[in-house]
Structures are given as structure tokens and as C-alpha cells.
Amino acid sequence: xxxxxxxxxxxxxxxxxxxxxxxxxxxxxxxxxxxxxxxxxxxxxxxxxxxxxxxxxxxxxxxxxxxxxxxxxxxxxxxxxxxxxxxxxxxxxxxxxxxxxxxxxxxxxxxxxxxxxxxxxxxxxxxxxxxxxxxxxxxxxxxxxxxxxxxxxxxxxxxxxxxxxxxxxxxxxxxxxxxxxxxxxxxxxxxxxxxxxxxxxxxxxxxxxxxxxxxxxxxxxxxxxxxxxxxxxxxxxxxxxxxxxxxxxxxxxxxxxxxxxxxxxxxxxxxxxxxxxxxxxxxxxxxxxxxxxxxxxxxxxxxxxxxxxxxxxxxxxxxxxxxxxxxxxx
Numbered sequence: 001x002x003x004x005x006x007x008x009x010x011x012x013x014x015x016x017x018x019x020x021x022x023x024x025x026x027x028x029x030x031x032x033x034x035x036x037x038x039x040x041x042x043x044x045x046x047x048x049x050x051x052x053x054x055x056x057x058x059x060x061x062x063x064x065x066x067x068x069x070x071x072x073x074x075x076x077x078x079x080x081x082x083x084x085x086x087x088x089x090x091x092x093x094x095x096x097x098x099x100x101x102x103x104x105x106x107x108x109x110x111x112x113x114x115x116x117x118x119x120x121x122x123x124x125x126x127x128x129x130x131x132x133x134x135x136x137x138x139x140x141x142x143x144x145x146x147x148x149x150x151x152x153x154x155x156x157x158x159x160x161x162x163x164x165x166x167x168x169x170x171x172x173x174x175x176x177x178x179x180x181x182x183x184x185x186x187x188x189x190x191x192x193x194x195x196x197x198x199x200x201x202x203x204x205x206x207x208x209x210x211x212x213x214x215x216x217x218x219x220x221x222x223x224x225x226x227x228x229x230x231x232x233x234x235x236x237x238x239x240x241x242x243x244x245x246x247x248x249x250x251x252x253x254x255x256x257x258x259x260x261x262x263x264x265x266x267x268x269x270x271x272x273x274x275x276x277x278x279x280x281x282x283x284x285x286x287x288x289x290x291x292x293x294x295x296x297x298x299x300x301x302x303x304x305x306x307x308x309x310x311x312x313x314x315x316x317x318x319x320x321x322x323x324x325x326x327x328x329x330x
Contacts, residue, residue: 068310074303081297094304104305106280107288108312114199114284115263122203122259123252126210131240133211134218144211151208159272162201163188166273188274191281198269198282206262210255217251218244253324257317264313285309 075095078088098104129147133140150158165172166187174184187197221244229239245252267286270276276283276291289309293302 071303071306071310074300075307077300079298079300079303081293081299090300094301095308097301098304098308103280103283103288104285107276107283107285110195110281110283111264111266111285114195114202114266115260117196117199118202118206118263119256119259121199122207122210123255125203126207126214126255129207129211130214130218131244133215147211148208150205151212153205155205155268156272158201158205159269162197162204163273166197189278191278194274194278194282198266198273201269201273202263202266206259210259213255213258214248214251217248221247249324253321256320256324260316260320261313264309 076089076091078086078090080086129143133144133147168174168184168186168189171187173187178184185193187193225243225247226239229243234242265286266284267290270282270284270287271290274282276287285305286309289302289305292298292305
């Protein structure tokens, strides 16, 4: 009887557990689905992210990827700036011409020498200056400003000023050399001194940026590491060699790649100071591309040179990354 009465109540009005006193606020609201809210929230966040990233992607597409595509396509055609409507497909003929182009090989050699010399001199100098500034000795604030000031100076202005300083007769450098009994030097008009003179300008102007990057890496190393090394009896040089340099490896990699790219793109200094002379001793690859495109009007060949230069830079960056890569984290 008790079982039958319970089943009868269930059939008439539902289960006993579901029954309860009526709510004074009316019928209970149906709870929202959490999965649906999460999907809407993700969709809204994705739309917001896409809205903020769209200008960056548009800029990359218009000013980076589109020019690369145009250069790749143009390198396969015979193009002339005076006759822009004439396009003659020639395939890889421009790339074959490079194999026998003596000026291109000379420009590439000069660029490699310029880049290698800058890396060998600028990076150790920047590292030493960054360590000196990190010590926070008296006067380092003024030193930091003096080091970084050339970086924010326009390249054209720096090239004009250094060109005046290199003047054989009235230049500042030759005046200083004459004061100590050294004969005036030719500098920009000598095929042996012109390239080192431009390298000196490049190091002077770019050292501030590399010092700033390395200084940021130094300040990111926890002080506890140096305190532990000091407790173990490590000297200052041992701490730099076995602690600072390994921890700065990724920062150094970034600096090396950045310096290499900037060095390969050197143009304004050469255009203003030497125009590739004397006897092509300062002819750089980017300046050679400029000459082919806007002096000789051979736009197709200039495109091919630009594509080869891009491939060389990518290969160098990958090689540098493989040499300097590290798995160490802190």
C-alpha cells in the first residue's frame, strides 16, 4: 500500500523530491549554458584581437610581403624604368648573369668585409661599455647619453659631418694628426683607406644601439647568480666568462643578427661620402642595386640582385642562430 501510494503520487504530480514550496519570486529562471557563454566570449575576444592586429598585418602585407613578391616576379622579366609597360620574360637569365658580374662580386666582398669588421670590433666594444655602465659608477649616466647620441643622429647628417672631418687639408682628423707630426691622410680618396673610414663611421653610429640591447640583457640577469658565484670564490672575469656570457647568449644572438642586417643594408654613407669609389673599393651591394635600378635603369636585374641579397641574409641569420643557439633558461 505504501509503494502504491508513492507511485500514484509520482504519476499525478511528479516525484516527491521535485515538489516544494512555491517561490515568492515567481518561476525559477532557466540557467544559461556555460559552454555557450564561453564560445561567445571567445568569439568576441578573437574579433577584438583581429581588429587590433589588422593594421599590422596590412602594413606587413603592403610594405614587406608585396614588395618581396614584386621583386621575385620582376627578377624573371626584362624591365626598364623608361619603358614600364614593356615586359619580356627571360626566366633565370638575370641570375645567370650574376655569376659573371665582376662588380657584383666586388660589392658582395666589400659588404662582407664591412659586416665582419663591424661585428669583430663593435660587439666586444659594446659589451665592454655595457658592463661599464652596469657597474653604475659615477659619470655612467653621462657616458650612456654620449654613447647613444650618435644612434639618434640621422645617417645623412653623420655622413656629411664625417666627410668634412676626413677632408685631406682642412679636416679635423688630419689637423689632429698634423699636430702630432703625422702627415695628412687621403682617407676617402684612397682605395686602401676609404672602406676603413666608412667602417669607422658605422661603428661610431651603431655602437649605442648594441650597448642598449646588451645592457637590457645584463639587467635581466638575476643578482642572486652573481652573489652565489662570489660566495664560491669566482673572480670578476670568471663571473663574466662562465655566468654573464652564457646567460647573454640569446641577447648576443639577437645583436649579431641585427648588426649583420644593418651592415648589409649600408647605403647612405657610401652614396654621400664615396659613391662606391675609389676604384669600387667602397662599392656595397645595396648601392650597386641602386645603381642598376636608377642609374642604368635595369630594373629586372636590380630585382634579381635584391632577391639574392635577401636569400643571403636569411642564410646568414639561420647560420648565426644555429651557432649561437642555447637551451638554457633562467
